[in-house]
Amino acid sequence: MSDLNFSIKGMSENPTKFVAEARNFKIVIDEPPTLGGTDHGANPVEYLLASYAGCLNIMGHLIAGELGFKLDKLEIEMDGNLNPDRLFGKSFTERAGFKNIQVKLKPYAAVTPVLLGKWIKEVESRCPVNDNLLNKTPIEVKVLYPH
Amino acid sequence: MSDLNFSIKGMSENPTKFVAEARNFKIVIDEPPTLGGTDHGANPVEYLLASYAGCLNIMGHLIAGELGFKLDKLEIEMDGNLNPDRLFGKSFTERAGFKNIQVKLKPYAAVTPVLLGKWIKEVESRCPVNDNLLNKTPIEVKVLYPH
Numbered sequence: 001m002s003d004l005n006f007s008i009k010g011m012s013e014n015p016t017k018f019v020a021e022a023r024n025f026k027i028v029i030d031e032p033p034t035l036g037g038t039d040h041g042a043n044p045v046e047y048l049l050a051s052y053a054g055c056l057n058i059m060g061h062l063i064a065g066e067l068g069f070k071l072d073k074l075e076i077e078m079d080g081n082l083n084p085d086r087l088f089g090k091s092f093t094e095r096a097g098f099k100n101i102q103v104k105l106k107p108y109a110a111v112t113p114v115l116l117g118k119w120i121k122e123v124e125s126r127c128p129v130n131d132n133l134l135n136k137t138p139i140e141v142k143v144l145y146p147h
Numbered sequence: 148m149s150d151l152n153f154s155i156k157g158m159s160e161n162p163t164k165f166v167a168e169a170r171n172f173k174i175v176i177d178e179p180p181t182l183g184g185t186d187h188g189a190n191p192v193e194y195l196l197a198s199y200a201g202c203l204n205i206m207g208h209l210i211a212g213e214l215g216f217k218l219d220k221l222e223i224e225m226d227g228n229l230n231p232d233r234l235f236g237k238s239f240t241e242r243a244g245f246k247n248i249q250v251k252l253k254p255y256a257a258v259t260p261v262l263l264g265k266w267i268k269e270v271e272s273r274c275p276v277n278d279n280l281l282n283k284t285p286i287e288v289k290v291l292y293p294h
Contacts, residue, residue: 001237003246007226008189008196015208018201018223022193023179029201032170037205042155044202044276046169047194049155054165054176055191058184059234061162066236076165079154086273087206089213090148097278099150103288111293120290126233129191131244133284139277141250143267145260 014038045098048133049078055129056105063122064107067115075106101133161185192245195280196225202276203252210269211254214262222253248280 008027010020016037020027029044031037042050053076064071080098085091105120124130155174157167163184167174176191178184189197200223211218227245232238252267271277 001231001235003228003230005226005228006190006192006196006245007224008193008200009224010197010200010222012204012208012218012221015212015218016205018204018221020197020200020223022189022197025189025193027189027194027197027201029197029204031205042169042172042174043153044198044205045153046155046172047174047198047201048276048279049153050157050167050169050174050176051191051194051198053155053157053167054174054194057159057165057176058163058178058191061159063236065162071159071162074159074165075157076167077154077156079152081150081152082275083150084148087275088148089210089269089273092272095278095282096273097275097282098153098284100285100287103286104291105288106291107293109293113292116290116292120288122236124288125239126236126243128229128234128244129195130286131242132195132280134286135242135244136282137245137280138247139250139281140247141252141267141271143263144251144253145263 017041045080045082049080049101052129052133053078055127056103056123059123059127060105060107063119063126064109067119069109069111069115071107071109073108077104078102164188192227192229196227196248199248199276199280200225202274203250203270206270206274207252207254210266210273211256214266216256216258216262218254218256220255224251225249
């Protein structure tokens with residue numbers, strides 16, 4: 001199959017609030033007051049985790065179907081730690097983003113442990129967001145001179 | 148400063164639809180019908196791009212303030228290409244996720260090109276989501292045996 005292109009565009013509404021459009025969907029990103037924001041939406045790293053969980057859900061159902069078992073529901077919990085020192089410009093010894101991400105998957109299905117092991121291996125190998133977090137991705141940033 | 152922990156949790160509502168909770172916010176992730184979904188929300192990789200744009204917006208305003216110029220607004224467009232062969236299990240020659248991400252930033256500010264160059268360098272270096280996409284992140288996945 002040929003490559004698929006996905007895109008978003010958006011505008012700041014205030015220093016912490018950004019409204020992105022993805023096709024016909026609006027995504028409101030902000031920070032809580034404790035991080036200097038106006039709290040009109042989840043924050044960027046919470047969206048990052050949600051994106052990853054949504055991806056694991058889709059892949060989990062797709063691959064359960066391929067392996068011949070019914071996945072009734074999938075519950076996911078996810079968390080990650082980051083040190084805000086670099087973000088706030090206080091220190092550059094630590095990385096800016098999540099240092100690690102922990103994922104707990106609770107599948108509701110009648111399935112053997114062996115098949116479940118095969119399932120999760122396949123889910124991780126084929127989930128796009130898992131790949132983009134686990135591995136490096138080239139990014140090209142262009143700044144258009146101010147209007 | 149000490150590490151901050153961010154978390155989400157959620158449940159599948161159907162094979163492609165996942166509803167995540169981040170604090171008091173609900174994030175609905177789905178796929179369009181063309182990708183087998185029920186189209187109740189943006190898809191995982193669109194959320195990934197939105198998360199990144201939201202992060203660049205926050206860092207852009209924070210760092211403009213540090214550098215002493217006023218950023219009236221920031222417009223961001225972003226896109227990425229991925230090949231769906233691995234996702235669908237058709238071929239494993241390509242990676243699963245975005246092969247590359249293109250970002251266009253349009254700052255609305257009275258600022259010299261030199262200061263703008265300093266600004267974007269700092270934004271990229273300190274943006275958490277930029278770090279998690281550009282570099283590798285350790286992920287620990289636990290599967291809880293079915294209920």
